[in-house]
Amino acid sequence: MPPTRVAVLAFEGISLFHLSVPGLVLGGDRHACGLPPYTLRYCAAVPGRVRGEHGVEIEAAGLEAMAQAEVVIVPSWRDPEAAAPAALTDALRQAHERGAQVVGLCLGAFVLGDAGLLDGRRATTHWGWRALFGRRFPRADFRPDVLYVDDGGIVTSAGTVAAIDCCLNLVRGRHGAAVANRVARLLVTPPHRQGGQAQFIEQPVPALASENRLPGVLEWARERLAEPLSLDTLAEAAHMSRRTFTRRFKEATGTTVAKWLAAERLARAQQLLETTALPIERIATEVGFGTALSLRQHFTTQLGTAPSAYRRAFCAGQGRAPKESARA
Incomplete structure (x- = not known):
């Protein structure tokens, strides 16, 4: 080549x-x-x-x-x-x-x-x-x-x-x-950063890195995408009140918990479509969307294509679908 x-x-x-x-x-x-x-x-x-x-x-x-x-x-x-x-x-x-x-x-x-x-x-x-x-x-x-x-x-x-x-x-x-x-x-950089430019516009920086427990919580959530994660669940995992966690999460990611989870689940679904032969229904369950219909809706809204079309285009490492990073 x-x-x-x-x-x-x-x-x-x-x-x-x-x-x-x-x-x-x-x-x-x-x-x-x-x-x-x-x-x-x-x-x-x-x-x-x-x-x-x-x-x-x-x-x-x-x-x-x-x-x-x-x-x-x-x-x-x-x-x-x-x-x-x-x-x-x-x-x-x-x-x-x-x-x-x-x-x-x-x-x-x-x-x-x-x-x-x-x-x-x-x-x-x-x-x-x-x-x-x-x-x-x-x-x-x-x-x-x-x-x-x-x-x-x-x-x-x-x-x-x-x-x-x-x-x-x-x-x-x-x-x-x-x-x-x-x-x-x-x-030595993240392959895909969630959130958008909003997270970089006059956002406060924590005085001490130890004050921000979110990096560990985000990894914890990524390992449990198939589970019904909620704001309260993540706040409890971070040992924070719901209000404090919501503020810290916005500072760290520039987005809401719901939008962040949707973007992470979509990214994981893309990876599974590219690297496995799992049925779309199974992938929807594995990433936490629950149903194939929900997965298709997220694909259509965010990527402008269907999961099956994405798999055909990307599993061979060729072609490209219109793509946009997660919004703030």
Whole structure:
């Protein structure tokens, strides 16, 4: 199998973190993780030496690299108030039209918007620029409360570290949850973070890590998804009052217990559909949805597809369904 070609946009002054994220997830030797090979090329509107932040320079190809790539990534943008140049937006539109997956990480979503690729599509960006994004791209279906959105091969993410979440989701969509989990483990990061950007907007940080018992409780709940877990059950496991637990849970996850449990059960159902031949009725019981009808309803609402269709698409590690991270 030939390597999947990825074109990553570089520009003067780009953050080295944003520039490095696609390579961290997709680059290097990931054979042990089961990830097929990817080749990354950095490109720029003007080929040659591009100086990033702190004076670090890289050699970039021209935008013709986008015409040869299966995945095109805009990892950020220098000025969200300024429109991207026509040569760049034209290259992005052409890449999308020929079937490439086009990704805008963090402020890179503004470049996809300038290219008209977000019109009528779900999209997100860093919460700090949500008002500007809404004004500049009123035809986009803006989702300010999620970490990433994949809508028909046009992918956008929230800021900074959410870029890693988004790139891991690219792996999950192309090669399945098991491969994405192994890559995440290698990077020492969660394979899928529940909640959305709300958990990062002016949320208080506990003074002492020992004051927050939630990490243990969340793992405890994940091991018991088949059981009828309730707010009171989790609060009791955390040795907290219902009121205190509700507040701590919101601070830690950015969402409610009910939404968190639904997202965890859905993620577990996805894993079982990809890695086992269990009947859908059995999977619904195993993950705590109770009935196949309930499982199908959650799949349709959150993923826009049916469990059987998801299994056909993902058990072979190919295809991708429109996917959105859990909402806050």
